[in-house]
Amino acid sequence: MPRMRVSLKILLVVLLVAVVPVAVSGITSVVLARRAVAAAASDKLEAEARHLAEVAETTIIGGLEDLRQAATLGLHTLSNDEVSGALWVIYRGDVARAAVALIDGETGEAVVDPVFQETVSAEAGLAGHEPFPAAAVDAFAQHVPLADALATGRAVSVPYADAARGTPLIALAVRVPGRKDAAGKERPWVVAVEVSLRGLNQRFEEAADERFSAALVDLEGRAVCHTSRATALARAPVGTEGAARLADPRAPSSGAIDGGPDAAALVAYARASRLASPDGKTWGVVVERDRAEALADVQALSRRTTFWVGTALILALIAGTVLARGIARPVERLTAIVRRFAGGGQRGDLEVRAPNLGNDEIGELAGAFNKMADDIDGYTSQLRSFNEELQKKVDDRTRELKEAQGQLIQSQKMAAVGELGAGVAHEINNPLAGVLGSAQLALLRVDKGDARVRTHLQDIEKEALRIKDIVDSLLKLSQDQAGQAAGTVDLNQVVDGAVALLARPIIAQRISVKKELSSGLPKVRGKIADLQQAVMQLLTNAKDAMPEGGTLTVRTEAVDGRLVKIVVDDTGQGIPEAMKERIFEPFFTTRASKGNKGMGLAIVHRIVEEHGGRIAVDSTPGKGASFRLTFPATRETLHLV
Ligand SMILES: Nc1ncnc2c1ncn2[C@@H]1O[C@H](COP(=O)(O)OP(=O)(O)OP(=O)(O)O)[C@@H](O)[C@H]1O
Ligand SMILES: [Mg+2]
Incomplete structure (x- = not known):
């Protein structure tokens, strides 16, 4: 394992302790909050879809209920004028009704003129209705679900739009008893009402205020009403996924779809079960909300968490660095000093000492090191002085030994010379005494006038005395002198x-x-x-x-x-x-x-x-x-x- 510096270790520990818990708890809470908020938003959206579906059902089915009431009026018993009056009564029943007609079920002809207003009157009961141009009668007649109404008693047409009016429209038809023909056979009549979905559409437009878009989807999958009026009656303009669920008869009656973080929108749908076709298809409502907008609060929480995790990281880095320096610096200084002291292969610097590194354990360590260094230094200098002393003693002894050796040689030499000298001296002594005695005796007897002989004898005496002197000193060299x-x-x-x-x-x-x-x-x-x-x-x-x-x-x-x-x-x-x-x-x-x-x-x-x-x-x-x-x-x- 590579060597890791103490400072780096401390820094890592501080980061681990300070940042990891913050990061983990922050991220966890953001994830949980996102999930909870997304679920809540989905639930709310689904409730909205169900509510709108109910409103749509009530508006449309409500119209049919009214018409069934009309059936109980016994229109076939009335005169044509009375029938017209009855149609006006139905017309006034709801401002959404743009036109009311009574159609002969067999001929498809109008029994009486349809009831509508080309220009809307301000009169009570007539005001607020959709204006109905006379030219629109054909389109209305075309869309009345006559056959269905005759077969089942009541029917809802497919929605349609009139180019001139731009409002989504729908035709409702209810079978009522008609007058008998000449053969006495009853011919069924059908009361048809053109309903303007403008009011319902307004409810969908208001969804925009709630920051979501919504669409009422008919059996064919077309948007009948829509948050944005321009897209009304377009095919599946919102929540493709939601529309697909509506089209699937096995899907539950309502639900929410969250496509996860990658999806742009949250989608919910609800069936309008009462607006169903015999083959099980239903109308429904699809709502959609921008996912990022729905999760904006969580997004803010996520940003805040990121900010605080970042802040914690920076603070931990600063604190860790300061702490690491505080601990590692003195350790590094002490290490450098110990290394200098030890010398690493060469002779260390025994003079080096650690400075004051504070009162903590490192300071204590430095103190202990200094004491040890003092001891080692002391021992070393003691050893050195022992060495010097020893060297001096060896030198002294060597010199003494040399001197003694020299003296011994000298002594032996002297002893040999002394012995020789003494031997020679003994041998010479007697003849010399003879020569000297004879010379001195001759000097006493020689004639005073004979100066030359006298001088010769004096020379002999002098030289003989000199030899005696030498012989004496030679004798002094011999050790076995008595005396x-x-x-x-x-x-x-x-x-x-x-x-x-x-x-x-x-x-x-x-x-x-x-x-x-x-x-x-x-x-x-x-x-x-x-x-x-x-x-x-x-x-x-x-x-x-x-x-x-x-x-x-x-x-x-x-x-x-x-x-x-x-x-x-x-x-x-x-x-x-x-x-x-x-x-x-x-x-x-x-x-x-x-x-x-x-x-x-x-x-x-x-x-x-x-x-x-x-x-x-x-x-x-x-x-x-x-x-x-x-x-x-x-x-x-x-x-x-
Ligand atoms: N104190 C001294 N200073 C200088 N040289 C000295 C000294 N003592 C001795 N010598 C030298 O040592 C030599 C030998 O000395 P040593 O006394 O044996 O002989 P000497 O003095 O020459 O003769 P002698 O002593 O027999 O009269 C001397 O000749 C002299 O050269
Ligand atoms: Mg001398």
């Missing part, structure tokens, strides 16, 4: 003695001496004379390194309470790095021209070794050198520190 016994030595005292012995030549060379002696210095076990000699060698070297003068510093100090250190610093020429390796070797000197033998540091090395100590040198060429002698403190003096 002085070891004791507890105060190194401050050693330094004082050495400085005092050399004070004169040092001062002569304009060198200032600084003594920085630590008080309460632990004692060292050793031979004081040897130790003093070692310090003197270092002081001598320092002096030699500063022919132009400088500062000589001698320092003593305790290290960790276990070690005692003597440091001799000078501000002389210093020792080149490459030479540091070699300066402790016997006979290594850069001052051979000054008569130096190169034995000083070799002897110092031997003395330090003998005391279980160490010697180290630091130097910056051109700035000076620093020699450090370190000795173990005696156990008895350890507690002093």
Whole structure:
């Protein structure tokens, strides 16, 4: 499933909760209302159709009833003048009657002149009637349903229109007893009335005020009366569907047809059952109403519902967006910060922290993250400093190890050289003593005048003494020297003695001496004379390194309470790095021209070794050198520190 952002989820939920119920209830109520309103409109329309059908029946059948009454008058018993009078009585009975005639059933001839008004009189009983032109008598005679009336007693003609008058007309006929003929046989008469349907048509025209159209449909399916007078007597001008139902004898006597949302109109029909033909056909009324107009209120409701659903949607969108931002923004910010912190494959930024994101759960989360980040940062820097410390320790130890290794090599070298030197010295010592003794003895005995021999002997003595000097210093290198016994030595005292012995030549060379002696210095076990000699060698070297003068510093100090250190610093020429390796070797000197033998540091090395100590040198060429002698403190003096 693709990843969906939190903000989108929130928005969807808000839309779902806010809009869906509104939309569902709105649409449902619109649908239900539409159904109810359509049903109510259909019912009303059907009632209207039934009412109009009844009116049509009453108007037409009512006329027939009147004529049957006329039959009871006994027209055949009256004189022609009286019959005419009776016809006028029938004529006056209803303003819808345009003409009344009495026809001989056998001949089809008029018994008396038909009764009508060519121009309507204003006299009471005559006013309001349809004018009847004399020329219309033929049309009237043609339409009288004479045969039907003779057969069934009464009949209604098909509707017809007179071009001159433009009114829908209908002829009613009723059989009445006529006068007997010469043979004494009764000849039936027929009273015929032309009825104008103008009044009935008016009732249909009024339907327009009720916002529907209506038509009275005859047996042939023609509209006899119609809302719009112009369409009267046209064929099925309204409600085709309704007319079809009327024509179908199996259809119920009335009904409504709603063709649904696609239909333009609501249609209803009703049979005028009393206006029926013998074969079961009936007259009827079809009414029709514009469906959209009938459902206008529902349409308005639908528009209003759409408007409010739309409004709800917009409001939900706004509210959802605001809510989503309110929640998702801080989450996104926090996510970005956590991602920066984690680094995603690379080293993360451990300094990054979340800003204040409020008091809610997200704010709490940010706070918790910050605390965790602080902890991680703390652990990391702790780890780093542990690392650094460890590295330093490793470096220190490595250096110490290297120094120790160097010293060991040096010591072995020195031991070998010392042994060799001492062996040579022993071998030379006796013959040398002989040479020197003989030379000195010869000097005592040589004649004072013999200056040349004397000079030669003096040279021999001098060189022999020089060799003795070398032999002595070689002997000093050998470790198995007997002599002085070891004791507890105060190194401050050693330094004082050495400085005092050399004070004169040092001062002569304009060198200032600084003594920085630590008080309460632990004692060292050793031979004081040897130790003093070692310090003197270092002081001598320092002096030699500063022919132009400088500062000589001698320092003593305790290290960790276990070690005692003597440091001799000078501000002389210093020792080149490459030479540091070699300066402790016997006979290594850069001052051979000054008569130096190169034995000083070799002897110092031997003395330090003998005391279980160490010697180290630091130097910056051109700035000076620093020699450090370190000795173990005696156990008895350890507690002093
Ligand atoms: N403090 C110093 N400053 C500069 N160079 C020094 C120092 N001490 C020793 N040296 C160098 O180390 C060399 C060896 O010193 P060492 O004391 O063994 O011999 P020397 O002084 O030359 O001769 P000797 O001590 O036998 O008279 C010196 O020749 C000198 O080059
Ligand atoms: Mg020296």
